[in-house]
Amino acid sequence: MQQTTDSPYYQVINPHPLLTPYIGCYWILRTTKASKLRRELILPDGYTELILNYGTSYFWHDRDRQIERVINTVHIVGERDFSVMVDLNGGLNQLGVKIKPIGLFVLLHQPLNLLANQILKPDELSVSVLQELYEQIYEADCDQSRINLLNKFFLKRLLTADLPEPLIGQALQIILQQQGNLRIDALADHLDVHYKTLERKFKTYVGLSPKTFARVLRFKNTYKKFHEIAHHDSSFFLDLGYYDQNHFIKDFKYFLHTTPSKYFRHRQSLSDEIVRRGLVEREMSKIYYPSAVELRHA
Numbered sequence: 001m002q003q004t005t006d007s008p009y010y011q012v013i014n015p016h017p018l019l020t021p022y023i024g025c026y027w028i029l030r031t032t033k034a035s036k037l038r039r040e041l042i043l044p045d046g047y048t049e050l051i052l053n054y055g056t057s058y059f060w061h062d063r064d065r066q067i068e069r070v071i072n073t074v075h076i077v078g079e080r081d082f083s084v085m086v087d088l089n090g091g092l093n094q095l096g097v098k099i100k101p102i103g104l105f106v107l108l109h110q111p112l113n114l115l116a117n118q119i120l121k122p123d124e125l126s127v128s129v130l131q132e133l134y135e136q137i138y139e140a141d142c143d144q145s146r147i148n149l150l151n152k153f154f155l156k157r158l159l160t161a162d163l164p165e166p167l168i169g170q171a172l173q174i175i176l177q178q179q180g181n182l183r184i185d186a187l188a189d190h191l192d193v194h195y196k197t198l199e200r201k202f203k204t205y206v207g208l209s210p211k212t213f214a215r216v217l218r219f220k221n222t223y224k225k226f227h228e229i230a231h232h233d234s235s236f237f238l239d240l241g242y243y244d245q246n247h248f249i250k251d252f253k254y255f256l257h258t259t260p261s262k263y264f265r266h267r268q269s270l271s272d273e274i275v276r277r278g279l280v281e282r283e284m285s286k287i288y289y290p291s292a293v294e295l296r297h298a
Contacts, residue, residue: 022103035090044080055093061085074134078115079207112207180218181241
């Protein structure tokens with residue numbers, strides 16, 4: 001992939017096939033030293049991330065909570081239910097891992113609700129093995145060697161770990177297959193579990209409540225459809241679980257901090273490039289779960 005002075009180099013790589021229940025993809029992001037600063041809005045997409053940064057530091061802005069973090073080496077990003085701003089400086093050199101729901105719990109064995117909407121260093125999580133991975137990859141001589149090291153690391157860690165109870169896998173499978181367009185009380189009834197029990201366990205193993213996680217997935221699907229068909233079907237959102245236009249616009253403004261009409265006029269961003277290159281369109285699961293049922297809003 002060719003990189004111009006002002007255009008980031010971005011590549012998506014599939015993980016080892018045995019890791020697909022846990023890892024969505026690996027990604028590489030680089031900018032030249034001559035690249036100008038770019039501030040980009042990155043949407044939540046239902047994944048957590050491991051970010052290994054070997055170039056210049058960059059900034060992660062939580063605008064709503066007025067929090068800023070500097071990413072200079074290795075960080076874990078928990079499940080998010082809001083968008084963040086990142087500053088892409090010149091001289092970036094990053095390797096990232098998109099981790100599917102449950103994958104991060106299997107890796108860390110820590111309640112993920114404590115990581116929700118957080119970006120944390122390994123020493124803040126008491127996970128020294130991630131710092132060791134960072135150092136090993138730093139010594140690698142090419143991207144393929146780095147990917148091989150990631151595959152080896154995750155194969156050893158994830159395939160030998162204990163899995164969460166099947167209830168969470170079943171709930172995730174249904175939410176993912178319905179792309180967030182379902183009622184969580186109907187989901188709890190289908191699984192024959194109390195709503196509060198499902199919510200508590202989901203927060204532990206995934207990080208967000210099932211309702212919030214479903215909202216993120218529904219908007220991710222809506223965002224893709226918005227680019228594909230909004231110009232010729234102005235009411236497309238009604239088929240995606242939104243009650244009316246106000247409901248759709250409320251979510252749009254929450255995640256993108258602007259209205260649909262304004263966004264169409266200023267929509268070039270890294271998050272758009274990620275959508276076009278298929279990162280957030282990648283299926284999260286076909287793990288060990290049963291088939292889904294229809295639990296629509298209507």
